[in-house]
Amino acid sequence: MATTVKTPDTTVDLAKAFAESGIGEVLDQLERELVGLGPVKARIREIAALLLVDKLRRDLGLTSETPTLHMSFTGNPGTGKTTVALRMADILHRLGYIRSNHLISVTRDDLVGQYIGHTAPKTKEILKKAMGGVLFIDEAYYLYRPENERDYGQEAIEILLQVMENRREDLVVILAGYADRMERFFASNPGFRSRIAHHVEFPDYAPEELMAIAELMLARQNYRFSDDARDAFRRYIATRMQQPHFANARSIRNALDRARLRQAVRLFQSRDRLLTADDLMTIDAGEILASRVFSGGAGSRAAAERHP
Template identity: 60%
Template sequence: MEKPTGFGFPRPPQADPEPDAPITEAAVPEPRPLGDDAELDLSADESATRVAETLASLDAELVGLAPVKRRVREIASLLQVDRARERFGLTSSTPTLHMSFTGGPGTGKTTVAMRMATILHALGYIRTPRVHVVTRDDLVGQFIGHTAPKTKEALARAAGGVLFIDEAYYLFRPDNERDYGQEVIEILLTEMEDEHSDLVVIFAGYPERMATFFSANPGLSSRVPHHIEFHDYDHAELVQIADLMVAEENFRFSEHAREVFAEYLTRRMERPNFSNARSVRNAIERSRLRQARRLVALNRPLRKEDLVTITAEDIYGSSVFAGASSEH
C-alpha cells in the first residue's frame, strides 16, 4: 500500500497573466494518478488548512446561523472530495456552485459570501477570493443598448471570483414592458451556462420576493442548485452580537448598560424596519455618540475606564425609550 499523501496540486493563480505575456504550458506538471491501494490524507493538503481557518473564522464572526454554516461546510467538503477523486484519476463533472442567499437585512449574507469566496479560491474553484457586489442600478441601463455594456462590465470585474447580486428580484419587473432587467437575466444565463466560466454568481434578497423571482425565471432557477436561507436572529443572539461588536471596538458595556441594551433590543425589534445585526451596529454607534457627548460635558480629566465604558445613560438616550415614532 502506498504511503498516505496530500494533494500535491498547485495553488490557483491570483489573477490572469498580462496580455503580452507569452503563453506557456503549466510550469507545474500534473501529478500522476495515485494507485488504487494508495491513501490520501485530506488534512495534508495546504488548501485544507486554509479552508479550516476560514470556517473557524466564520464561526467566530457570525453568531448562530447553524444551518448556513452547515451548508457552507458541505460545499467545502464536496470540493475537497472532488480534488481527492481527481488525484486518483476519477473524472466527474465540475460541480455548479451558483447560489441563492435568502434572508432579511443584517443576517450575514454578504459576510458569508466573502468567506465562501475564500474557500472556493483555496480549493482552486475560482482564481481570486474577490467578491464584486452589485445591485440593479449597476446592471440595468436607462436606454436601449446601455444594459449589455453595464452588465458585461460587472461580469468583467467579478471574473475569476464571485458576483454578488443584492436584491436580485429587482431585475425582474413584469409590470414594465420596457424594462431592461430581462436583458440582464439573459446575459447572466449565458455566462452561468458557460462551462469554462470561472465565475460564481450569488443572488440575494428577501425570501418571498426571491421565490417569486425564481418561479418567474425557471431557466435561471435551474442553474442555481444551492439555496441557503438566513433566518432572523433571536433576542439572545442579538445581545451576543452586540457584545462582540462592542469588544471589537475596544469598548464594553457596564453591567447595568448591558441590561438596558437588552431592553432596548426588545423594544426595537417590535418596531418597523428592524435589520438584525445592522440595527444593532447602528444602535451601538449612536450610543458611542451619546457617550462622547457625556464625557466632554464632564469637563474633567478622563481615565481609560471612562473612555471604554458605555453606560446605561448612553443607551437610555435613545428615542426608543422616549416613545418616539422612529429612531434618530
C-alpha cells in the same frame, strides 16, 4: 450487463488534504466572525466537504466536468449573508475553483441601465470585474420588474444567465435577498433556478444572540457596556425587534454607533475634568435609553432605523 468502472489503485488521505487546503482556517474564521447561525455554518461546512471531495475526485481523474457552484442566500437583512459570501469565496479559491478570492457586491443599479443600449455595457463591465472570483447580487429579485414593460432588467438577466452557464469554471454567482421574494423571482425566471446548485437559508437572530453580537461589536472597538447599559440594551433589543424595518445585526450596529456618539457628547460636556481609559471605553445606560425606540408612537418607530 452491468458496467464495471475501473478505478485507479490509489489511496487518498482526506485529513491531509483538508489540512493542506486551508479551508479549516476559513471555517474557523467564520465561526469567530458570526454569532449563532448554526444551520448556516453547518450548511457551509457541508458544501466545503462536497467541494473538497470533488477536488480529490478530479485529481484522480474520476470526474472532469466543472460542478455548478452558483448559490442562493435567502434571509432578512443583517443576518450575515455578505460575510458568509466572503468566506465562501475564500473556500472556493483555496480549493482551486476560482482564480481569486475577490468578491464583487452589486445591486440592480450596478447592472441595469436607464435607457436603450445602456444595460449590456454596464452588466458586462461588472462581469469583467468579477471574473475569476465571486459576484454577489444583493436583492436580486429587483432585476425582474414585470409590471414595467420598458424595464431593462430582463436584458441584464439574459446576459447573467449566459455567463453563469458558459463561464461557470471562472465565475461563481451568489444571489441574495428575502426568501419569499427570491422564491417568486425563481418562479418567474426558471433559468436562474436551474443554475443554482446550493440554497442557504439565513435565520433571524434570537435576542440573546443579538446581545452577544452587540458585546462583540463593542469589544472590537475597545468599548463596553456598564451593567445598567447592558440591561438597557437588552430592553432596546426586545423593543426594536417588534418595530418596523428591523435588520438584525445591522440594526444593532446602527444603535451602537448612535450610543457611541451620545457617549462622546456626554464626555465632551464634562471636558473640565480628567478622563480615564475606563471613561472613554464605557457606554452608560443614558446613551441607550436616549434612543427614539423607547419614545413610542408611529413616527418614532418609523424613524427608528434612521435614529436608533
